[in-house]
Amino acid sequence: MMTAKDNDDFMKLSLITDLLSPEIKVQPVISLIQENKNDDNNLADQLQSSQITQLEQWLELSQFEGKFNQLHPIYAQSEAFPQLFVVGIGDVEQLNGIKLQKLAQSIVKATQKLAETISIDLSNLPETLHYQFALALTQANYAYDEFKTKKSEITLKNIQFFAEQTSLDSAQLTLLQAIQKGQHFTRHLGNTPGNVCFPEYLADEALKLAGEFPDLLNVTVLNEQQMADLGMNAFLAVSKGSERSGRVVLLEYNAQQNQKPVVLVGKGVTFDTGGISLKPAATMDEMKFDMCGAATVLGVMRALCESKLPIHVVGALACAENMPSGHATRPGDIVTTMSGQTVEVLNTDAEGRLVLCDTLTYIARYEPELVIDIATLTGACVVALGKVLSGLFSPDNALSQALIDAGEQSFDRVWRLPVMDDYQELLDSPFADMGNIGGPYGGAITAACFLQRFTRDYRWAHLDIAGTAWLSGAQKGATGRPVPLLMQFLANRVSN
Numbered sequence: 001m002m003t004a005k006d007n008d009d010f011m012k013l014s015l016i017t018d019l020l021s022p023e024i025k026v027q028p029v030i031s032l033i034q035e036n037k038n039d040d041n042n043l044a045d046q047l048q049s050s051q052i053t054q055l056e057q058w059l060e061l062s063q064f065e066g067k068f069n070q071l072h073p074i075y076a077q078s079e080a081f082p083q084l085f086v087v088g089i090g091d092v093e094q095l096n097g098i099k100l101q102k103l104a105q106s107i108v109k110a111t112q113k114l115a116e117t118i119s120i121d122l123s124n125l126p127e128t129l130h131y132q133f134a135l136a137l138t139q140a141n142y143a144y145d146e147f148k149t150k151k152s153e154i155t156l157k158n159i160q161f162f163a164e165q166t167s168l169d170s171a172q173l174t175l176l177q178a179i180q181k182g183q184h185f186t187r188h189l190g191n192t193p194g195n196v197c198f199p200e201y202l203a204d205e206a207l208k209l210a211g212e213f214p215d216l217l218n219v220t221v222l223n224e225q226q227m228a229d230l231g232m233n234a235f236l237a238v239s240k241g242s243e244r245s246g247r248v249v250l251l252e253y254n255a256q257q258n259q260k261p262v263v264l265v266g267k268g269v270t271f272d273t274g275g276i277s278l279k280p281a282a283t284m285d286e287m288k289f290d291m292c293g294a295a296t297v298l299g300v301m302r303a304l305c306e307s308k309l310p311i312h313v314v315g316a317l318a319c320a321e322n323m324p325s326g327h328a329t330r331p332g333d334i335v336t337t338m339s340g341q342t343v344e345v346l347n348t349d350a351e352g353r354l355v356l357c358d359t360l361t362y363i364a365r366y367e368p369e370l371v372i373d374i375a376t377l378t379g380a381c382v383v384a385l386g387k388v389l390s391g392l393f394s395p396d397n398a399l400s401q402a403l404i405d406a407g408e409q410s411f412d413r414v415w416r417l418p419v420m421d422d423y424q425e426l427l428d429s430p431f432a433d434m435g436n437i438g439g440p441y442g443g444a445i446t447a448a449c450f451l452q453r454f455t456r457d458y459r460w461a462h463l464d465i466a467g468t469a470w471l472s473g474a475q476k477g478a479t480g481r482p483v484p485l486l487m488q489f490l491a492n493r494v495s496n
């Protein structure tokens, strides 16, 4: 039985005060260098502390100018550092989150099989970027080789940061390490194929996590009989087509904390064929990623346990497999949701909102402070925003702004789209209270409007991560988004 691996690509982050101490000198040292703008001696000045022998000659021959993402290994030519890497960061005014990620990827790629520990001199990088750069480094050091006979052989385990001045402190490094563990966990679960990762598997992963952190986490699992007793018929309309039975998994973090919880609800469709409204064959393999909302909630739960943030959080995973079979729901079938509202299932591929709506009704019993659902919900959101930004839908301006801000801080950004009553009539059905789709226009919005009908009793935001939860093509794989965004959001609530 395959299980989620034990963080063997985890990197410890630390701060050092002396780059020249004997144990540092034998490790790869990375020096970040700004592009020479107008001052002739600027490059040489920045490289002074690297103690490159014959610096003038080296600069001439190497043609190193500090241009963005120029990376030069310099072996045995520095008296201080036998394995020195100089990395151009270009014009610091032009640096942004995406550029920091590219730099981090180059540095990690160049060193991750070379050593256990590397040191990075951040002195030439503006302090305001240190946090995002450290986060980007943890994201770059990920490999999924669970099913490869030849393993990735990453050796890198520690990054030590040196800087004359830095905004990084030990609390931030602890948070970054926790985010790293959570985000890698989410990516790992997302990448795990549908024949291994099915609803019960996700429930088992939640129980295992609670086993690791028994003082912090309680887990309850609802099976299909319990769901039937609760009247969760919209959920069951999805899961009944599959041989794999559905689960609702509830994780309560810091239950003893005397405050109303933030509730995170994740869509966990472990494989989405579309059901009787079958999807086309091309790229259907990527529908194993349709559980990335639930994987995000599990990743956040792991990150919370690792960071021990003092906040009360409940996670709810809506786990089902959407398959066509003799038991599957037909287009036109009508179900009564747990809320009492009836739904005509016009398209069985719009199943995410069916498993979510009953879960969103169920979690009201926690009397939430606020609720955020995270779902790979609509192709329409990918059409609107591509694979760069997640869609944010909420009638709550303050909550929206807090999520937008957390997204900027963690470079895991969202873009707000409308959820308003003007669109609700698109969900009208002649036979039931609503249909489960709203026609060809504004599909991401009508999906949010559908969920809104089940969330009127509490503060609520919906994140559509269909574009951002995974990459396709050569880079195919789960991104672990939006774990950084949600951890930043929760950390900000603790510190405010």
Ligand SMILES: [Zn+2]
Binding pocket: 272, 274, 322, 348, 349, 350, 351, 352
């Ligand atoms: Zn679907």
